[in-house]
Amino acid sequence: MERQETAILIASIVLVFIIIVMIFLFLIFQKRKNILLLQQKEASKKFEKAIAQTQIEIREETLRNISWELHDNIGQLLTLAKIQVSVAHEQPEKLKDVTETITKSLVELRALSKLINPDAIKQLSLTEAIALEIERFNRLQFINAAMTSTPEIRAMDPKVEIIIFRILQEFFSNTIKHSKASNLRVDAIFDKEKVQITASDDGIGFSNSKQKTDQGIGLCNIRSRGKLIDAAIEIRSEVGRGTILKLEYYYKENQV
Structure with missing residues (x-):
């Protein structure tokens, strides 16, 4: 009888120990799970913040490009056209030069409009966006x-x-x-x-x-x-x- 009670006592102690261990392991698992979820949430926030910052940088770069092209490229072409018009008053044969300069200005403006139009930019694929940059470098003779x-x-x-x-x-x-x-x-x-x-x-x-x-x-x-x-x-x-x-x-x- 005593052996049976001892066995029951030992079994009870072992069972209680197993339950405590399981509870302890469960708490550790929950803690690690919460830490992982928190890390994932922080990573997601960091990614979204980086995306927002990147979009701002792209927008700023685009505005710099537009400003430069308007001032130094298209502005110069229109100034040249104005000078050519003055010359053409006395030399009508020079009107052809005026037409060519204005035509080039229109081409530049159309290319620039692709950068200005946000709906057009959103619809571009990655390769189309890269190709637009490449086209701009060649058009402006950067490289x-x-x-x-x-x-x-x-x-x-x-x-x-x-x-x-x-x-x-x-x-x-x-x-x-x-x-x-x-x-x-x-x-x-x-x-x-x-x-x-x-x-x-x-x-x-x-x-x-x-x-x-x-x-x-x-x-x-x-x-x-x-x-x-x-x-x-x-x-x-x-x-x-x-x-x-x-x-x-x-x-x-x-x-x-």
Whole structure:
């Protein structure tokens, strides 16, 4: 009888111990779950904040471009047309020059309107937005730019496209401001699993240990934005041999 009571007591103690352990493990699980949910919430907030900041930067860059083109490009063309009209009063054969200048101004205004119209910009795919930048560089003779792209197989999260576009914009800005390059090339390859984009210039390049301040900040921004969308970023440069940016992004079933 005593053995039976002892066995029951031991079994009860073991059962109570198991229950306590299970409760303890459950509390640890709940705590970790709450921490994970909090981290996910913070990550989501951070991502949304980064998206908002990126959109502001793109808008500011667009406004700078519009201001520059209106003042230094279209403004100069219209001033030239005004001078040509004055000359044409005395030399009617010069009217052809006036027509050509005004026609060029209209072409520039139409191109500029693509940047001004927000509805048109929202409807652009990633490759169309990049191509618009490339077209602008060539039109304004900033640099000799070219782009190749395979068809976009699937649509990406618009937020991801914004980040990728800003990464490329940052690289383009570095190329034009710092690299002294003559040529810029962009190649985009889309397949069922991922997108790979390579941007390269033939500029002076740089040493990893001796970057200009602005350029260094730009490259840091590129890497940090890549982390936001889990994109692999590789930047290679050699003094005198230009700079290459490689971006690889795997599509996600559940986009952020």
